Every structure is written in structure tokens, then in C-alpha cells.
Amino acid sequence: MTPLLSVRDIAKFYGPRVGCEGVSFDLYPGEVMGIVGESGSGKSTLLNVLAGHLPADRGEVLFDTRAEGLKDTLTMSEPERRMLSRTDWAFVHQNPRDGLRMGVSAGGNVGERLMAVGARHYGEIRDTALDWLGRVEIEAGRIDDRPNAFSGGMQQRLQIARNLVTGPRLVFMDEPTGGLDVSVQARLLDLLRGLVREMGLSVLIVTHDLAVVRLLADRLMVMKSGRVVEAGLTDQVLDDPQHPYTQLLVSSVLQV
Amino acid sequence: MSAYNFAYLDEQTKRMIRRALLKAIAIPGYQVPFASREMPMPYGWGTGGVQVTAACLTPEDRLKVIDQGADDTTNAISIRKFFETTAGVETTERTGEATVIQTRHRIPEAPLGDDQILVYQVPIPEPLRFLEPRETETRRMHALEEYGLMHVKLYEDIARHGAIATSYAYPVKVEGRYVMDPSPIPKFDNPKLESAAIQLFGAGREQRIYAIPPHTRVVSLDFEDHPFVASKADHACDLCGAEQSYLDEVIVDDAGGRMFVCSDTDFCATRQAEGHRGRFSPEAAE
Numbered sequence: 001m002t003p004l005l006s007v008r009d010i011a012k013f014y015g016p017r018v019g020c021e022g023v024s025f026d027l028y029p030g031e032v033m034g035i036v037g038e039s040g041s042g043k044s045t046l047l048n049v050l051a052g053h054l055p056a057d058r059g060e061v062l063f064d065t066r067a068e069g070l071k072d073t074l075t076m077s078e079p080e081r082r083m084l085s086r087t088d089w090a091f092v093h094q095n096p097r098d099g100l101r102m103g104v105s106a107g108g109n110v111g112e113r114l115m116a117v118g119a120r121h122y123g124e125i126r127d128t129a130l131d132w133l134g135r136v137e138i139e140a141g142r143i144d145d146r147p148n149a150f151s152g153g154m155q156q157r158l159q160i161a162r163n164l165v166t167g168p169r170l171v172f173m174d175e176p177t178g179g180l181d182v183s184v185q186a187r188l189l190d191l192l193r194g195l196v197r198e199m200g201l202s203v204l205i206v207t208h209d210l211a212v213v214r215l216l217a218d219r220l221m222v223m224k225s226g227r228v229v230e231a232g233l234t235d236q237v238l239d240d241p242q243h244p245y246t247q248l249l250v251s252s253v254l255q256v
Numbered sequence: 257m258s259a260y261n262f263a264y265l266d267e268q269t270k271r272m273i274r275r276a277l278l279k280a281i282a283i284p285g286y287q288v289p290f291a292s293r294e295m296p297m298p299y300g301w302g303t304g305g306v307q308v309t310a311a312c313l314t315p316e317d318r319l320k321v322i323d324q325g326a327d328d329t330t331n332a333i334s335i336r337k338f339f340e341t342t343a344g345v346e347t348t349e350r351t352g353e354a355t356v357i358q359t360r361h362r363i364p365e366a367p368l369g370d371d372q373i374l375v376y377q378v379p380i381p382e383p384l385r386f387l388e389p390r391e392t393e394t395r396r397m398h399a400l401e402e403y404g405l406m407h408v409k410l411y412e413d414i415a416r417h418g419a420i421a422t423s424y425a426y427p428v429k430v431e432g433r434y435v436m437d438p439s440p441i442p443k444f445d446n447p448k449l450e451s452a453a454i455q456l457f458g459a460g461r462e463q464r465i466y467a468i469p470p471h472t473r474v475v476s477l478d479f480e481d482h483p484f485v486a487s488k489a490d491h492a493c494d495l496c497g498a499e500q501s502y503l504d505e506v507i508v509d510d511a512g513g514r515m516f517v518c519s520d521t522d523f524c525a526t527r528q529a530e531g532h533r534g535r536f537s538p539e540a541a542e
Contacts, residue, residue, distance in 0.1 A: 078400065079400045082400060082402070101408075104408055104412060105412060105415055105416075107411070107415055108408050108411050108412050108415065111408065111411055112404060112405070112408050113404075115404040115405075115407040115408055115411065116402065116404030116405075117404070120407070120479055120480050121479060121480045121481055122411065122414055122479040122480075122481050122482050123481050125411065126415075143415075144415050144416065
């Protein structure tokens with residue numbers, strides 16, 4: 001089986017400081033990979049490099065494109081990469097304000113990606129938007145409201161709908177549950193888990209919340225100081241941590 | 257008046273503007289940056305249009321200046337006088353007789369010919385400006401032809417008002433490539449952008465020039481189920497009776513009285529001279 005995403009020896013430096021270094025892994029279709037680590041461990045840098053938001057200093061990011069098979073996204077042309085990020089990729093930001101257009105209605109936010117790839121029928125765009133709002137549990141009556149009239153949890157669900165509307169195959173998530181209270185978090189995780197299974201999505205999810213990866217991720221990478229210190233199946237890493245830092249991380253979680 | 261160079265600007269400046277104009281014509285709809293000069297009038301009064309006109313004028317030209325279709329407003333009169341003084345060219349109010357027409361917010365009703373140049377005054381040349389404030393990003397969007405955002409604006413119009421409510425500065429796609437702001441002309445004028453005349457757009461404050469060469473395909477953006485409509489007030493002109501011209505609504509008293517008149521004053525006067533009459537014409541009112 002060809003991996004959907006194959007990352008080879010990625011490195012990113014901020015001047016003399018290391019952003020991330022020597023990261024390699026394969027992500028297979030339908031697989032959810034969690035990246036955990038403390039603040040400043042380079043997990044967000046890694047995600048942004050992989051999604052093409054930051055230039056890498058070394059390495060390859062091979063993506064299984066529909067037309068040409070495995071292709072290095074770091075060296076492909078900008079129009080091609082931007083096309084990928086509008087169709088086959090999705091990026092869910094921690095702060096929904098970064099991923100939404102706050103001045104545009106919920107329907108317009110969901111419809112933007114459709115219009116960007118050429119949809120020109122208002123009625124169909126609106127129907128698709130309504131369908132997606134329903135799938136992320138936003139009432140149909142809110143379709144013409146702007147996101148700033150939504151609660152934090154609704155904004156995050158709207159951002160997810162906006163990203164998944166074009167049926168992407170790979171989703172990057174940067175702390176999707178950060179800043180939400182626990183009950184809203186639980187609903188969002190439930191929703192995400194359903195969508196991932198239903199659509200067969202491959203997901204790279206960055207978080208510092210071990211409960212999130214326990215629920216969502218099949219595999220786990222633990223990062224510290226820009227390097228991957230431990231990787232493996234989620235349950236294996238969390239239940240039997242080998243690296244001292246992972247042991248510290250797992251034992252730091254408060255038990256209620 | 258020998259203290260000024262012909263048409264106010266010095267020859268080097270005119271060369272610079274002509275180079276930008278040639279580039280703009282070569283790439284229809286593309287915004288060409290140019291080194292806009294200070295003009296002896298405030299920004300917003302047509303400094304871009306005046307510079308383009310100055311670079312196009314020859315001593316044999318006949319100039320017409322309109323503002324919202326009218327030849328007799330402050331803006332039109334002062335620009336016309338400016339070129340009478342600095343270039344000594346003939347001026348006219350007749351659309352058919354003019355070789356260069358500088359306009360603000362309208363395209364004349366009478367069809368233009370291939371020996372005419374239409375110069376637009378443009379306040380904000382970037383059609384994506386109010387959707388995406390970053391210039392670096394809008395340039396990239398033009399370069400990569402990413403125009404989905406323009407339809408998001410039209411989508412919002414329909415979602416909020418039930419129809420595309422944008423009624424002026426209606427975005428168009430030029431020759432299947434660049435999305436362009438046709439300056440704040442009413443969308444009624446959009447079909448006239450496909451013309452035999454050369455159309456030049458000058459934005460002085462924003463330092464951009466763009467152009468539509470003759471007989472270029474210009475398509476107004478729309479949705480399949482909400483097609484573009486070139487709308488106007490549903491009346492006939494009260495002075496000349498024209499039913500197919502763009503109308504101004506004029507309040508005539510404080511009791512709700514109003515009249516509709518052609519915004520193109522030359523078109524209206526020509527029709528009246530030909531004997532056409534409207535509801536409020538002096539003879540009809542008697």
C-alpha cells in the first residue's frame with residue numbers, strides 16, 4: 001500500500017535555533033496520527049512545514065496526488081500546491097478566527113472552497129452548505145449569520161465544515177480543541193471521530209492534550225526540542241512509555 | 257499658454273505613462289503600476305484619468321469630459337477648462353464628435369467608434385480590495401487566477417438580499433483571464449464595456465493603469481441560477497422620453513414629487529433637439 005503522505009528527514013531552523021529536525025514518517029490512507037509534546041517542542045512548526053505554510057530547510061514531503069502519484073509538495077509549483085490545499089488538503093486552526101472569514105456568513109464560509117474550485121450555481125452551493133452545517137450540528141436557521149455571532153464551539157465546528165466540504169483526503173489539525181470547555185470538547189471530538197471514520201480521512205493532529213489523541217489517534221509521535229523522541233501505536237506509547245520525557249508527559253496528566 | 261508644456265505634464269512623464277498604457281493594452285485587465293504625479297487637483301477628482309488623458313492627447317484631438325454622464329458639473333467643467341488652458345485642444349459636449357472622452361462613473365449612451373478613446377477615473381482599481389485587504393495577497397490571487405472570493409461576495413449579496421445587490425463597480429472578467437473593477441459605473445453600463453473604442457483606466461492615488469482594448473470579451477460575473485442583469489430605474493426619461501437610457505432620479509419638491517432624467521446630458525439634449533418629448537417637457541406640461 002502506498003502511503004498518502006511520506007515525510008523524509010524534514011528540518012526547519014529559525015536562525016541558529018532548531019524548529020524541528022530529522023522528522024520522518026509515513027501516513028497511510030484512513031490513518032490518524034497524533035503529534036504531542038510541550039509548548040515549543042516544534043509540533044506546530046512541523047505541521048506548518050508539512051502544510052506548506054512555512055518553507056522547509058531540508059527534507060521531502062511526498063503526497064500521493066490523484067493525477068501523478070507520489071510527488072514532493074515542497075518542490076511543486078505554487079499554483080499546484082495552493083490547488084492541493086483547496087481540494088485534497090484541509091487545515092483546521094486552533095483559533096477559528098484564523099480559519100474563517102469573520103465578515104462572511106456561515107453559508108458563504110462553507111461555500112468559499114466550492115466556489116474556489118469552480119462551483120457557479122447558487123442553489124447547489126447553498127444546499128451543500130446546509131447539508132454540511134447539519135453534519136456539524138449547526139441549525140439550518142443560522143446559515144446567514146456571521147461567525148462572530150457564534151459561540152467558540154460553533155465557530156470551530158463551522159471551520160471544520162468549511163474545510164471538509166470539498167472532500168479532502170488529508171486534514172491537518174492544530175490543537176482543534178484548544179480553548180474550548182470540556183463538554184464542548186467532548187462533543188467536538190465525538191463529531192470529529194464520526195467524520196474521520198465516515199469519510200475515511202487521514203489526519204495529522206497536533207495537540208498537547210493526551211486525552212484527545214487517546215480518543216482520535218491510531219498512532220502517536222512524541223516531540224521534544226524539535227525532535228521525535230518516541231513513536232508508535234497510541235495505546236502502546238501512552239500505556240508503556242519508554243522515553244523519560246514521554247513518561248513525564250504521561251504521568252503529568254491529572255487524574256480526576 | 258507657453259509656461260506649461262503641452263497638456264501640463266512634461267514629456268518624460270508622458271512617456272512613462274504611455275509605456276504603462278501600452279503594457280496595459282497588451283495584457284487586458286491587468287493593473288500596471290505607474291509613477292503617478294501630483295496634479296493640481298485633489299485626489300478623488302480624477303488625477304489618474306487626467307494623467308492618462310494628458311498622455312493620450314494630441315493637438316488635433318477634440319476632448320469631451322463627463323461626470324456621472326453630465327457635461328456641466330463642477331468636476332467635468334474644471335477638467336475640461338484645465339485641458340483648454342494647458343493643451344489648447346478643442347472641446348465638445350457631443351459624444352460623436354469627441355476623439356478623447358474622459359469620464360467619471362458612466363459610459364456614454366451613444367455607441368463609441370474605433371477612432372475614440374474612453375478614459376475612466378478610477379478611485380480603487382483592485383476588485384478584491386474589500387474582500388482581501390493585503391495587496392501582496394491580492395496580487396498573488398490575480399497571478400494564480402484564484403477568483404473564488406469574488407463569488408463569495410456575490411453569494412453574500414444573494415443570501416442577504418435575495419438577488420445580486422451590487423449595482424455599481426460590478427466585477428467583470430476580461431478576455432477570460434483577469435477579474436477587473438470597471439470603476440464605479442452602474443452595472444447597466446457593463447454590457448457597453450465590449451466596445452469598438454479603446455478604454456483606459458487611470459487610478460492616480462493608487463498608482464495603477466489598466467485597459468480594455470477594442471472588441472475585447474468582457475463578462476460580468478454571476479451565478480448560473482442568478483444571471484447578471486443590467487438594471488436601471490423602471491421609467492422613461494421625463495425630458496426626452498427615452499426608455500433605454502440610464503436615469504437619474506431628481507427630487508423636485510418636498511411633497512414626494514420626483515422626475516427621472518437621462519444621466520447622459522448630451523444624449524438627452526440630442527434627442528430633445530430631434531423632437532422627442534417626455535412627461536415633463538415644457539410643451540407637454542402646458
